[in-house]
Amino acid sequence: MVSDTDLFKDIRPYRDDEVAGAIQRLIRDDEFIGAIAKYRFSTLSGIGGSFVKALIRLYLGWRWRKLDSVRQIQMEVAGYMEKMIARTTSGISYSGLEQLKPGVGYLFISNHRDIALDPAFVNWGLHCHGLDTVRIAIGDNLLRKPCAAELMKLNKSFIVKRSAKGPREMMKAFSELSAYLRHSLDDGHSIWIAQKEGRAKDGNDKTDPAILKMFYMEGKRQKIPFGDYINSLNLVPVSISYEYDPGDLAKARELHAKATHGAYEKSEFEDVQSIVQGIVGQKGRVHVSFGQPVFGDFENADQLATAIDRQIHANYHLFPSNLLAAGQTAQVDPSAAEVFERHIAQIPAELRELVLSMYARPVLNKGQ
Template identity: 90%
Template structure:
């Protein structure tokens, strides 16, 4: 088998022999160290910025001195993940993990609500059940800073070239991506990818058939029928449900701006700010359902997309926030009603209906 070292070097995650160098580049990166100082030691950094940054560098150099493999990076991430779950959630639960087999490469396609947390919660479930973590599809729009690229590629992320322009360039980028997915799965490495480009800001989880057509490009090149090739990818729909979305207000503002002004202009590093907000914001309970591997007779991407949507919608775990937003108040605990009302009271009046619609959509998608 051809090594991904040569063929997929531009898009693949780092390998073990690249970890130490990437860590050293991160520790030397002023923006990376400055971001840690800003978010972790905001008050102190205003008074002794240079000293704080020097201490952070010393600490990270000591903490990461023996980290020289992707596995060790993943274990380091797990320690932060455990703290984040303890501090910002009311518990994370899973279903469907028992049907997954060790050593098998799966193509997990999930609904997309949070840039960083969606694959992180998928990984946490796999890790907690003794399964290997996924390689994560991430758009190159998130990699505008060198430190972001280092962090993502250390965390098993591979690059989706969303910035590709022109038919020829786009075809080349998507063909390479399709081949990389095939290569990873054949090597027993699972993949996480969102069901469409960008988060479902309105709460409506829909699979973009274009993503599925990209999956098939390598199969088409090999002249394998669509249904046969899709069946070989071990495609598993995943439903990720947040009781409260830390980004609901920001999403509502964007939707409101588009509705009232016809457009919304992102700030330069708004995606990075969204990542931070997702990590530090309160989420309530979180549930992740690994659905049944997709099997059936699908003639085209549209039919497959509809089947994936049925699985994701059907497996979406409804919380009181969803039911209350949809006006279904029966059997909702009064304490949950109070929490929901407090949350909605923080939403500006002109955005409230959009946020309610966001939480209600999964109920409607289930047909309830």
């Protein structure tokens, strides 16, 4: 039998026997070491750059010397997650975890607000609940740097080839992806994937039926009816809500540029900057809600998208920031209102309505 190493080698995450090699490549990567030097030792990296980088290489070589499995990598990540949660959130809560069963592969389809933290917070909940972490779908647009690809694939990320051009190439890429999802689920590995390409910058969480059609490509190849195949995927909608979105200002700037100039041009490594901002920025409280597995007599992707959206909107946890932005002030504590007002006051005047709208949208969706 052909292993997934051969079938899905160009998109799958690293396996245990590939961990040590990937770590050595990271330690030798000048750009990766330089980024750490700039972020952690910005005052020293200019005057003693080569010395600082040499020390970082020595430290990482010592720190990571015994890491030789994906699980060990994830336990290392868990330590950083714990510190990040303590420093940048007012606490994280979960609902729906109790209905998930150990050893079962779930296809978690999630709303998407933060590039790295959405799946990270899903993983943290699963980890703390004694369940296995997910394999994470990530667009190849985020892997332009070799070190980024190494880091993502070490952390159970698999590649979605968004850069595929032309109908034939795209069909091949999505067929491979659909088969990989099926293969992972059959082996008991859960998957995290966003409900659409890119984050919901306007706060409006809507599932793209094209994603669901991709899910079905493997079922179609096997000549299984749409509804039957979807019901076999253990598809669970996930709602992630942030009291304060560290990227709200950047998202508003992009929306404003599109509204006023008709287009927005991303800088070369803007996605990486967004990842860093999401990690270090203050988020207030965070809630992750796992919905009920989606089952039904679905005839097409549009019907399925409606069912997923219904759960994501209903399970979205509304914070005071959402209620205040939507004008529902009666049930909000005055101290929370004051914090929100200070936050909005820091937003440039021309962008405030966009930011308010992005916080208000989940309230409107929940009420529909």
